[in-house]
Amino acid sequence: MATTTASEPSLAQKLRGIKGEVVKFGIVGLTGVIVNAGVFWVCLKATGPINSLSGYIATSVAIGTNYLGYRYWLYRDRDAASRKREITLFLIFSGIGMLIENGINGFSVHVLGYDSPTSQLIAKNVIGLTAGTVFRFFSYRTWVFKALPEVTPEPATESPAAHATTAAAVVAQAELVLAAERVRLAKAE
Structure with missing residues (x-):
């Protein structure tokens, strides 16, 4: 009697399987980047505390925009049984991503001395946002928007x-x- 076992998919197969997810994540993320950059640029033109907090204000507005895109478009078929848990984890991981983003901007301004609006825009919205996005992608898909468990068929010998x-x-x-x-x-x- 011959038995067959399902083999574990290779890394290349797994990466091919998430290609569509990465594209949609990028589209939602691009929307967030546009919102983030626009709000950041407007806040940089202000004076006082708004200017100092511009990165955090812009990222917070973009986080709200992105949540709507992720929940109602990209991950609409994922388990939404515990919305409170989902939103809590989303905000925690988004906050960590915000710290990554703005930490890179702060390092650029306060350590490297790049304090012009253009260099801040590049540090935060190119370098920082890229690092934060990679972190967010893997944390959202792994812990926030969990896939529904697959039902495995039982063997016919039962x-x-x-x-x-x-x-x-x-x-x-x-x-x-x-x-x-x-x-x-x-x-x-």
Whole structure:
């Protein structure tokens, strides 16, 4: 009797599998970059505390814009059962990304002495944003917008009673998902 085992996909196969996700993530991210750069540039023209906090203000506005894109376009098919947990993790990881972004800008201004608006724009929105984006991509897809668990088919060698138990569990899980979706749709109306 020959048995076959499923082999683990290679790294190249995994990377090919997330290509569409990376493209959509980039589109949402590009929207955020445009919002971030626009708000940052406007805040740099102000005087006083707004100028000093311009990076944080711009990133905060972009975080809000990006959450909407990620939740309702890119990751709309992901598990949304615990929205409070999702938003909390999103804000935590976005905050870490903001610190990466603005930390690079602060290093550029205060350590390297590049304090012109153009050099700040490059430090924050090119170098810092790139580093922050890589961090955000992997943290969002791994911890924030979790994929729904895949149901693995049971082998055909089971007894009919075991198959009925498995089928009942799948039906129960599907009913829970549908009930959660009805609640979500009712709240949206």
